[in-house]
Amino acid sequence: MKRISASRELLLLIAIALLLALIASRFPAFVTPANLAAVFNDTSPLILLAIGQMIVILTKCIDLSVAANLALTGMVVSLINIAAPGLPMVVIVAIAIGFGILLGMINGILVWKLAIPPIVVTLGTMTIFRGVIFLLTEGKWVNSHEMSDAFKAVPRTEIFGLPVLSWIAISAVILFWIVLTRTTLGRSFYAAGGNPNAATYAGINVGRTQFWAFTISGALAGLTGYLWVSRFAVAYVDVAGGFELTVVAACVIGGVSIMGGIGTVLGALLGALFLGIIANALPVVNISPFWQMAISGGAIIIAVVLNAQANRSPGRIILKRAEHAT
Amino acid sequence: MQLEIRPDVSIRAASDIDPLLSLAGITKTFPGVRALSDVSLKLYPGKVTALIGENGAGKSTVVKVLTGIYQPDEGDIRIAGEPVRFPTPQSAESAGVTAIHQETVLFDELSVAENIFLGHAPKGRFGLIDKSAMTTRASDLLSSIGAKIDPGATLKDLGTANKHLVAIARALSIDASVVIMDEPTAALSQKEIEELYDLVDDLKAQGKAILFISHKFDEIFRIADFYTVYRDGQMVGEGAIEDVSEPELVKMMVGRDVSQIFPDRDHNIGDEVLVVEGYEHPTEFAGIGFRLRRGELLGFYGLVGAGRSEFMQALFGITRPSGGDIRIDGASATIRTPADAVGNGIVYVPEDRSKQGAIGALPIFQNVTLPSLSRTSRNGFIRLAEEFKLARKYTERLSLRAASLDTEVGNLSGGNQQKVVIAKWLATQPKVIILDEPTKGIDIGSKAAVHEFMAELAAQGLAVILVSSEIPEIVGMSDRVIVMREGRIAAELDRKDISPESLVSHAAGIGGVEQ
Structure with missing residues (x-):
């Protein structure tokens, strides 16, 4: 597994390098360290959400409600900030994570206890979360001037030359890399998605494992919700509309198998960066944004084809064995 | 065990009438396994030929060869003396070979008539499906087999037996001269089985050649004219059913060269470790109880579908039994999840490892x-x-x-x-290890290693439960055998009573066993 996934991620790294080289040939300024740092910062919300989504997909589920969770949590902390401008930012961040966890747990409970297919559950909660924003605000925006300065300052505060937003993304990558490779919970994500039957036999509660995956995805979406509204200094119903599909795309490009059980934090990170670079570079080199969609779409298909081929041979061996046993 | 091959019988049978369909020298290999080795089979018009053999003898493989699902590596297939090839299932159908499968392959959401004519529906104008013709023909077919089923009903609303009748009607909707019935009575009640026998008699009267695959000896003797016995992918006997007895058939089925050597074992049996009492499940099994000691190797034998794996899964906490008690090392235990089972020292190595x-x-x-x-x-x-x-x-x-x-x-x-x-x-x-078909689908060399390993486990004081459909393995390895039939314990055999014949008779419910 190490070898295949390593080569898969290496391949993606090479693709990113080629992409950067191509952009640099037309617009050298794009690859200066300062600009690359800016691109990374801009991609940080996508990285955070892709990590959560990857964990959910690992367990053979999908979370379509991440962007709606982000928007609702963002709105909730904005409203709290208006109501209590003096509240310390640590509390605001804690509320954002906690509220995101709550929303993620709703998904998780429905998938675990009621055994509803995750795509249906999260399609439903996606709509509900957006609806709740409307109920909270009657469609009104929360604008920059209503937010406290401290509220808006957090993501852009620089530490060692990088904004807090970037540091949060980096921390999440490290944290969840450890969770997935070094903890029993991380192992059970892979087992539950890789072969739910075998995982059950090994004493893993697959439903509960999926619940935790949704909870983590919710936590990251909630945190990103605060970072998003404070960075753009605006909160409204349609914040990050349709962004859930970009998040899933980042995972797929990053080599996460939509069938579950295969994927790494590094893959999700690289998948997100690939999309982030395309989104930032194409306007600069004067390519229409419509091409951006086409390129992202092409990248998804190529990634899926590569993954399918990497996974093909073991499956065939098993089938042949099973066949002659009858 | 030398078996009697009766050249006189097969010669007589062959000289009376020419076979409608014959297989000769059919060989089919899969990586590492020779599923069929130079087998033959003859089916006569207006006659029923029973194909008999243990699980894994090659019966299903030969059916797949006959229906164009598998291509044989060698050998030829003849219909009325003419060589034919079945590169696809469709070509077998158009040559007049049809099969009613063990597990009926039908479509729940389609109507009965659509199921019967899927793939060969009567066409009307513009090549569209002629629905009224289809319904009429479906209802004719259904009444010809004595089924009172509305052709417009949705399949999922029918019971198992009626679904089976639809499958039979589907097989007959192709104007077939050869009908293969793969364990057709497995899901039927006694009354429905009688109706099926009548249907088979009708088909015989129409001159169709019928291949009848069954594990049940009573129905083989009731319905078949000829028999063919396969063992380990080879044909070991054929002839007319009136010239053979039940024990002779059993002997052909299980007798084999002593090519498999099982490890010598110290039968070092210790204290009681597991007691199961009155385990039952609403649909799969009832009244399962036994005791198991350290170092003991307990075999579980039964035909496919006898409820062995289902019971083991309940014992391991995968499914919830509706009643029963377990004691481990004398203390009563509750097993609701696999984690409970593992915690109590019971582990289960399942059959389907993929x-x-x-x-x-x-x-x-x-x-x-x-x-x-x-x-x-x-x-x-x-x-x-x-x-x-x-x-x-x-x-x-x-x-x-x-x-x-x-x-x-x-x-x-x-x-x-x-x-x-x-x-x-x-x-x-663990204290107790359940091995469900541990050598299924692996080569002879690995099999021997697994057997040795099982012996070693028992020698180390583990209690081993071996669930297997392979008679030599059960006979060669077990200290004691529980035979299951139709979800119940049919017999518990001590080491001295374990023989291939006793296993088969108890599993199939023949030879003075209550029915």
């Missing part, structure tokens, strides 16, 4: 330690060194050959995957 055993995308060491993670971790953090140590210890014990413990299990051979699964369970240090 579905239930190994996790293909995870490396060997992670597969091995999966149920033991509580021992290789502290506060939820995995200690990789411990994990590797545990995985190495148990894979080495099984002499698993792989490049490294990092290798993905999906890339290993079937035998090695099986070793990973067994290593995984041994690493939990």
